[in-house]
Amino acid sequence: MNKRSFLLGGVATIATTGSVFADRQMAQGMGGMPAMGGTSGSRDMGGMAKPSGRIAALPEGAPLRDLPKLANASSTPGQFVGTLVAAPTKIELAPGKVTEILAYNGHLVGPMIEIDEGDQIKISFENRIAGQESTIHWHGLPIPPQQDGNPMDPVASGSTHLYGFTIPAESAGPYWYHPHPHRNTAEQTYRGLAGPFIVRPRTNPLPAELVETTLFISSISLLENGAIAPNTMVDWMNGREGDHVLVNGQRNPVLQAAPGSSRRFRIYNATNGRYLRLSFGGHTMTLIGSDGGFLASPVPGVTDILLAPAERADVVVDFRRAGGRVTLQDLPYDRGWMGPGKPASTNRSLLSIDLSGQPQQPVTLPTRLRTIPPLGASMATKRLLLGERMSTGPNGMTMEFLINGRAFDMARIDFTSRRGDVETWEIVNPTDMDHPIHLHGMHFQIVEREKNGQKAAEPILAWKDTVNVARNETVRIKVRQDIPGRRMFHCHVLEHEELGMMGVVDVI
Ligand SMILES: [Cu+2]
Known part of the structure; x- marks a missing residue:
């Protein structure tokens, strides 16, 4: 029997038992996980791309919001002192329906932390998630493991923990933060806990007039009553893609830009398990940075970029058109799939850019951004x-x-x-x-x-x-x-x- 038919046979077995979570608990010695609804699980096993009983579409077209910033409580130069509280929060995503998410400081995308290379960081984390441990993992930051929110260092429900670390020199880049507790990382993250952490360089190699926009991409699945859908068996096997892709917590928002202008986008894939293959249509991108900050030199003429979950890209786009609308599209990418329920490929629009107003000239980027020494011979x-x-x-x-x-x-x-x-x-x-x-x-x-x-x-x-x-x-x-x-x-x-x-x- 080949592997694929074995997998499908295995899925069929689950559909009849109707208790995927129980099996998962057995595999991992887990307890206390919420049981997956038997009916929704059975539906998924039918191989539908988008299970019924879920909200199929969300309102689109609102102006792209700026992400809120985490306030710095310190007035001492080189110091950042802040507080992040993870707690249930009620918001409205589908008209007239209440969605309870988990949020840092009440925001669907956690507040943006913006600091400089070399800064000393002290962030007090309060876990108000009922009955679950949590941590904050500072994704990508080169900091000591004791401060990095590993599952070995849980913060109990109802307690507070102080994270303290210093951002090393030469580490400017687009980082982010999300929970990393044992057993509940996937759920706490898909319920809304994640946010950007931007380290700025002491010396910016880019033209000062270049406007930048952070695009923090996540996804969400909602039941008909507005509640966040629990993971299905399909989600557990393939990674949760989410029914709706959100940019800064919004479905296909609109950004205004001047014709001819240049824009820097820091793009995050903060989904649990959705691959993003991103394109601005006929407008090529110039890649200037990656997970760990700037490249050595800009790479122009990039038509599309694949961002796997957790990856980031820093790009500049010149909107060389007199007017009209440019869309940031998610193109098909085959990343493999186990069992039924493979979503249909679509060229969905994640963000729309309306070109209007006084035409501008695009910026000229420098030929060098930084020095990246190759790591050399391995031992x-x-x-x-x-x-x-x-x-x-x-x-x-x-x-x-x-x-x-x-x-x-x-x-x-x-x-x-x-x-x-x-x-x-x-x-x-x-x-x-x-x-x-x-x-x-x-x-x-x-x-x-x-x-x-x-x-x-x-x-x-x-x-x-x-x-x-x-x-x-x-x-x-x-x-x-x-x-x-x-x-x-x-x-x-x-x-x-x-x-x-x-x-x-x-x-x-
Ligand atoms: Cu994997």
Whole structure:
């Protein structure tokens, strides 16, 4: 029997047992998870792209909102002191319907934290999520693991924790923050807990007149009554794509721009499990930055950019047209799929840009943005073989995602790395799906990709914290850990991470 038919057979088994969560609890020794509704689960198993009983469309076309900023309570230069409170919040997304989300400080996209390289950060985190531990993981920031919101350092429901760290020099970039507790990362994030964390450079290489806009892309699925839909079996296996893609918490909002003008967009994929292949139609992008900040030089003429979950892109677009509307589109991308329920591919518009007003001249970008030294010869090699394991037992099906044959165990150290050593990490993906692999607390460089025996050097040297490893692909990256302690590495399809695709590296 080939693997695909086995998987479909396994899904059919689940549909009859109607208790996916119970099986998941068995696989992971989990308790206290909300049970997945038997009826909605059964519907999903029917293979529908968008389950019935959900809100099919949300209002579009409101002006793009600026993201709220987290206030700095300190007046001391070089210090940022703030408070983030995670709590249930009621909002209206579908007309006349109440949606209870989890929010940082009451906002669907958490407030934007904007600080400078070298700043000292103190953020007090209050967890008001009933009955669940949480943490704040500062995604991409090169900071000590004890301050990085790992699952080993939970913040109990009802308690407060102070995170403190210093942003190193030369680390300007588009980072973000989201929960990372054991067992509840996927749910807390899809319910609304995530926000941007921008580190500004001491010296900006870009023209001062270049206007910038942050596009924080998330997704949401709503039941008919307005409540956020729980994860289905399809979501757990493939990663939650969400029925509605939101930009800054809005469905297809509208941005005004002058004809001929240039705009810098910092674009985040903050969805749990949706791949975004982004295009501004006939307007090409100039790629200027990635997860870990600026590239060495701008890369013009980019027609579309693939952002796997957790990846970011920093681009400049020149709107060379006299007027009319330009749309940011999400183009089809085949990232693999397990079982039924594969969403139909669409070229959906995520953001509309109306060109009107006085024409402007586009900006001229510098030819150099920063220096990125290649990491050099590696002293050790680590191999990560990604895997998936599905098995059926008396209680239904167990689904696990694995690294080197093992599911995550917080008490186990999977790798040891020596501080300052350059290592090659070889990530091998023979599974049915792409997996975006994220290393906490540092930046790495992608060296090459290998598929069907063909090796291709990575064309752009960049600092990355998340790399997509496509199906049947091997990706080699160079890693140098500079900060001691135990860190996570994992698939950033958050459902896969929670079902086991995560490990611990101890930096000594
Ligand atoms: Cu994955």
